[in-house]
Amino acid sequence: MGLRVSLPLSLAFLLILLTTAFAGVFAAGDGFESSDDGDLLIRQVVGDDHLQNADHHFSLFKKRFGKTYASQQEHDYRLSVFKANLRRALRHQKLDPSAVHGVTQFSDLTPSEFKRTFLGLNRRSPRLRLPADANKAPILPTEDLPKDFDWREHGAVTGVKNQGSCGSCWSFSTTGALEGANFLATGKLVSLSEQQLVDCDHECDPEEKDSCDSGCNGGLMNSAFEYTLKAGGLMREEDYPYSGSDKGSCHFDKSKIVAKVSNFSVVSLDEEQIAANLVKNGPLAVAINAVYMQTYVGGVSCPYICSKRLDHGVLLVGYGSAGYSPIRMKEKPYWIIKNSWGEHWGENGYYKICRGRNVCGVDSMVSTVAAVH
Numbered sequence: 001m002g003l004r005v006s007l008p009l010s011l012a013f014l015l016i017l018l019t020t021a022f023a024g025v026f027a028a029g030d031g032f033e034s035s036d037d038g039d040l041l042i043r044q045v046v047g048d049d050h051l052q053n054a055d056h057h058f059s060l061f062k063k064r065f066g067k068t069y070a071s072q073q074e075h076d077y078r079l080s081v082f083k084a085n086l087r088r089a090l091r092h093q094k095l096d097p098s099a100v101h102g103v104t105q106f107s108d109l110t111p112s113e114f115k116r117t118f119l120g121l122n123r124r125s126p127r128l129r130l131p132a133d134a135n136k137a138p139i140l141p142t143e144d145l146p147k148d149f150d151w152r153e154h155g156a157v158t159g160v161k162n163q164g165s166c167g168s169c170w171s172f173s174t175t176g177a178l179e180g181a182n183f184l185a186t187g188k189l190v191s192l193s194e195q196q197l198v199d200c201d202h203e204c205d206p207e208e209k210d211s212c213d214s215g216c217n218g219g220l221m222n223s224a225f226e227y228t229l230k231a232g233g234l235m236r237e238e239d240y241p242y243s244g245s246d247k248g249s250c251h252f253d254k255s256k257i258v259a260k261v262s263n264f265s266v267v268s269l270d271e272e273q274i275a276a277n278l279v280k281n282g283p284l285a286v287a288i289n290a291v292y293m294q295t296y297v298g299g300v301s302c303p304y305i306c307s308k309r310l311d312h313g314v315l316l317v318g319y320g321s322a323g324y325s326p327i328r329m330k331e332k333p334y335w336i337i338k339n340s341w342g343e344h345w346g347e348n349g350y351y352k353i354c355r356g357r358n359v360c361g362v363d364s365m366v367s368t369v370a371a372v373h
């Protein structure tokens, strides 16, 4: 980064073009994440001082995240995965220069372990489409939208939660949206139960009958809103606390419902409409491709390339107008996203991703919900 900034502008552009061209080589399909050729090429550009000190970085990592391994064999395997993830982080840094990528609590997991255990959006089909039978959100006026907006400043967002080793992201996205809608409807911010969704919600996607909400194995926010509508509502977090396991049975108690869905709808793939719905209806349930999130440390993520295959459910809580100014995209606006990996991930549990071109599919599956007054 430092080098790039100090270069004459034209040269910098050339570099960026080159980087993008390299990136293009690995962009085909999703193979690029595991492309070893990619590592080689990028390493030539960045240098590998990080990798030479990998053992030291691994010790720091184990200490910081309290990691222990059952056997020496496991330890050695995790070290090799950690090294591969250092290379990935360097690659992500090249492809996503306005964010900071590095060691996170997920640095000893392979991409597929990470995906299986910490994501959980149930999306069999990689096609991008809004559910055909879902209600479409009415088109809202967009002239008077604020330049910056953040529902956290208006008391509509609960503290950052942690889904643990369970692919239940979809339940956190759902509760987050309903917590906000319920706040708008009642004036009270009440933390809602993900475990109720994990244990009790087996609603299926009307378009793919074999794609149903299934606890730690994934789900969809729209199906979860449908379940919540049918079940009558959600209980309070304290009354039905999160266990991070889907082995238990359903303990839903109808008499303890604290938030009810009145209706929900999908928002069109239009960033102005997304912003308008966010401001009017509260935080929105959105899906995203989380590949850059495994190595994300902070900043505005704006990768040159990112698959739009949606695999993670999160909560859109606001937007900013000008968060950073790399040469390529000066003063570009960004979305503020609440994640469910605890406060120690990202920016106190939050992720920023640039607006403007549906980066990582963030605009592709957006739902808004209203609560009963």
Ligand SMILES: *[C@@H]1O[C@H](CO)[C@@H](O)[C@H](O)[C@H]1NC(C)=O
Pocket: 137, 138, 263, 264, 265, 281, 368, 369, 370
């Ligand atoms: C709920 O329904 C009303 C009336 O049809 C509509 O105006 C509103 O936009 C809907 N809200 C959501 C969040 O879908």
